[in-house]
Amino acid sequence: MAPREQFSSKAGFVMAAAGSAIGLGNIWGFPTQTASNGGAAFVLVYFILSFCLAYPALMAELIIGRHGRANIITALRGISSGPITRKFGTVVGVCGVLTASFILSFYAIIAGWMMAYLLESVAAMLSWSEVSGWLTGFSLARNVMFLLLFMALTMAIIARGVTGGIEKWSTRLMPLLLVLMLMLIGYVLLQEGAMEGLKVYLLPDISQVKPALILDAMGQAFFSLSLGVGAMLIYGSYLSEKESLPVLGAVVTLVDAGVAFVAGLLILPAIYVAKLHGADVFSDAGQLIAGPNLIFQVLPALFDSMGQVGVVVAFAFFLLMSIASLTSSISMLEVPVSLMAEETRVNRLQATLIIGVMITLVSVLILLNFDLLFGLIVELTTVYSQPLLGIGLCIFVGWIWNRNNLLMEIQRGHAKIEQSLFWKIWPSYVKFFCPALIVAAFLQSVI
Numbered sequence: 001m002a003p004r005e006q007f008s009s010k011a012g013f014v015m016a017a018a019g020s021a022i023g024l025g026n027i028w029g030f031p032t033q034t035a036s037n038g039g040a041a042f043v044l045v046y047f048i049l050s051f052c053l054a055y056p057a058l059m060a061e062l063i064i065g066r067h068g069r070a071n072i073i074t075a076l077r078g079i080s081s082g083p084i085t086r087k088f089g090t091v092v093g094v095c096g097v098l099t100a101s102f103i104l105s106f107y108a109i110i111a112g113w114m115m116a117y118l119l120e121s122v123a124a125m126l127s128w129s130e131v132s133g134w135l136t137g138f139s140l141a142r143n144v145m146f147l148l149l150f151m152a153l154t155m156a157i158i159a160r161g162v163t164g165g166i167e168k169w170s171t172r173l174m175p176l177l178l179v180l181m182l183m184l185i186g187y188v189l190l191q192e193g194a195m196e197g198l199k200v201y202l203l204p205d206i207s208q209v210k211p212a213l214i215l216d217a218m219g220q221a222f223f224s225l226s227l228g229v230g231a232m233l234i235y236g237s238y239l240s241e242k243e244s245l246p247v248l249g250a251v252v253t254l255v256d257a258g259v260a261f262v263a264g265l266l267i268l269p270a271i272y273v274a275k276l277h278g279a280d281v282f283s284d285a286g287q288l289i290a291g292p293n294l295i296f297q298v299l300p301a302l303f304d305s306m307g308q309v310g311v312v313v314a315f316a317f318f319l320l321m322s323i324a325s326l327t328s329s330i331s332m333l334e335v336p337v338s339l340m341a342e343e344t345r346v347n348r349l350q351a352t353l354i355i356g357v358m359i360t361l362v363s364v365l366i367l368l369n370f371d372l373l374f375g376l377i378v379e380l381t382t383v384y385s386q387p388l389l390g391i392g393l394c395i396f397v398g399w400i401w402n403r404n405n406l407l408m409e410i411q412r413g414h415a416k417i418e419q420s421l422f423w424k425i426w427p428s429y430v431k432f433f434c435p436a437l438i439v440a441a442f443l444q445s446v447i
């Protein structure tokens, strides 16, 4: 058997992990959540939770992954202490793999829409109005076609493996994503009305602060860092022993939160520029439009009103969204594919094909029963499953895994960790604080 693949460098890992983390959750979820939760107050709580809760949970995944050098199920079984915890490891692992797969099944649908709008901007440049109409029409045929296209791209990258696929494409696409985003911000901030949006984003509006704010911010931080489903775990498993996990985990957390913050500088001003151009940006209830309507109605209306430049801005914006989706979706697909390739006789290419086709079929099923299934699967996976799995992983690191072995794993690549603040705080953090806070959020979402 060939030796297990590894990221070729620190930067390769950071690009891949940041690529997984930075996605629709940052560019769409975070800014709109901020807008509907009282602006800067939400931003502040989100930042605190990113570092005090999501970072420790991310560390749990990276450490388990690098220690196990395997997919989530095998890695968890490897650190269990007896038959019961082994079973528990299997259950958590299986649920993680299923959750990652189901998240991909709805994520790929949305990403397909982004790509359809991307092509639409090209059609608009060429004045192909019939094609434009079809591309923005949300017909079943269009949705299925772009789902297939997006899944094919995701599978093509994953089939090429860790360095030739995940690392190579993350390293190419992430810098492009940052450049696109900064250019768009520069342009939007110069438009009339942008400053009003900036105010909503950066000045706290205490009257909008709801009791659910902390819990919303937590869910957002969890989704944004790709936690609970074994995506970060499998990326950690491809990391060299020479690297310091606490440092790399902190870099990824910082980049993820930083990009979420910067995305707010784009989306909120854009909404208010659109408002000035006559777009309906508030729902009947007076809430800022935040769902798909924002991306697929409010913003396109804004781009339209900008004339010729608008087409280029639309192109850049939907390219940004497509790239952000792709570097996240590959990490979702890697979860089941790594499991199958490692645990059966099937090779990576075959595993990618088999699982990719299965997930695509689930997506088609969702498209055929959209009203019934779409919201349900989003809610089951992101509201219930991700936080619950997060508790499971914290229990593994905090309660089940032998503490000396845990320390030995973190010491690899960070010899002095035992004297550090990290080691003084983090173990009890994952043991008590993280599960307790996640339970609180879970209860809130159930109620």
Ligand code: PHE
Pocket (backbone or CB within 6 Å): 020, 021, 022, 023, 024, 025, 026, 100, 103, 223, 224, 225, 226, 227, 229, 231, 328, 329, 331, 332
């Ligand atoms: N973090 C991604 C985003 O912000 C979503 C994601 C969730 C990726 C779970 C992988 C696993 O959009």
